[in-house]
Every structure is written in C-alpha cells, then in structure tokens.
Amino acid sequence: MKIHIINGPNLNLLGKREPEIYGKMSFKDYFTELQFKYKDVEISYFQSNTEGELISEIQEADNNVDGIILNAAAYTHTSIGIADAVKAIETPVIEVHISNVYAREEFRKKSYISPNVIGIIAGFGLKSYDLAIQSLIE
Numbered sequence: 671m672k673i674h675i676i677n678g679p680n681l682n683l684l685g686k687r688e689p690e691i692y693g694k695m696s697f698k699d700y701f702t703e704l705q706f707k708y709k710d711v712e713i714s715y716f717q718s719n720t721e722g723e724l725i726s727e728i729q730e731a732d733n734n735v736d737g738i739i740l741n742a743a744a745y746t747h748t749s750i751g752i753a754d755a756v757k758a759i760e761t762p763v764i765e766v767h768i769s770n771v772y773a774r775e776e777f778r779k780k781s782y783i784s785p786n787v788i789g790i791i792a793g794f795g796l797k798s799y800d801l802a803i804q805s806l807i808e
C-alpha cells in the first residue's frame with residue numbers, strides 16, 4: 671500500500687512554529703517514526719509553501735498511490751484551486767489538521783476541501799496523521 675502525505679504552507683516549521691499549538695517535534699522526525707511504525711506501508715511526504723506546487727503534487731499523486739493525506743494548512747480556508755484538485759482526482763483524500771480548527775478563530779472553521787474528502791481528522795496533534803494512515807489501511 672502506498673500513502674502520500676502532502677503538507678501545505680508553514681508546516682516545514684513544525685517544532686519551531688507556535689509549539690503550544692503544533693507541538694515541539696519536526697515533521698521530519700515524526701515522519702521517520704511513521705515509517706518505522708508502518709513498515710509494510712510505503713509512505714511518502716511532500717511539503718510546499720506554494721499553492722500551485724500543492725495542486726501539481728495532488729494531480730501527480732493521483733493513481734500513483736492508494737491514498738493521500740492532505741494538510742493544506744492555511745490554504746484549507748482559502749484555496750478553491752486546491753479544493754478543485756481534490757475534487758478532480760480519483761484517489762481518496764483524508765483532510766488532516768494538527769490542531770482542532772473548530773476550537774480556534776472563526777476563519778479556520780471554513781474548509782474548501784472538506785466536501786470532497788472521504789474524512790477529516792483534526793485536533794490530535796501529529797497523531798492526526800497516524801489516525802489517517804490507520805483509516806486508509808482499514
């Protein structure tokens with residue numbers, strides 16, 4: 671099984687960025703843990719701060735992997751382009767957020783992506799990604 675994780679803007683700063691919200695661990699370290707835990711799953715990872723690159727990555731991953739775990743970060747709340755890309759592809763997408771976006775500012779409660787994903791996991795810290803992997807495996 672192949673799972674591709676796509677992370678949006680500022681998620682390259684995990685560990686340093688607002689650690690009280692996003693935790694103290696870098697995604698690189700967490701990704702190593704995930705690969706260790708799910709040895710039978712081929713997990714790949716892409717991060718970009720650029721909307722167009724995220725759209726291209728979603729298109730390229732389509733039909734090359736069994737599932738996509740997408741944390742579009744701030745673009746979740748603004749990007750019709752990313753939402754359209756998610757709608758256009760056949761590969762199942764799970765929307766993930768580290769924080770509970772529904773317990774934060776009003777603007778974080780709107781997701782353009784949610785209508786076209788198979789499910790949403792938010793608020794469990796980095797473990798949200800682990801839960802998404804488990805959901806795709808099952």
Ligand code: DQA
Pocket residue numbers: 679680681741742743744745746766767768769770771778
């Ligand atoms: C986030 C939540 C977004 O609102 C925010 O812009 C992010 C990260 C999360 O994982 O909790 O950058 O997607």
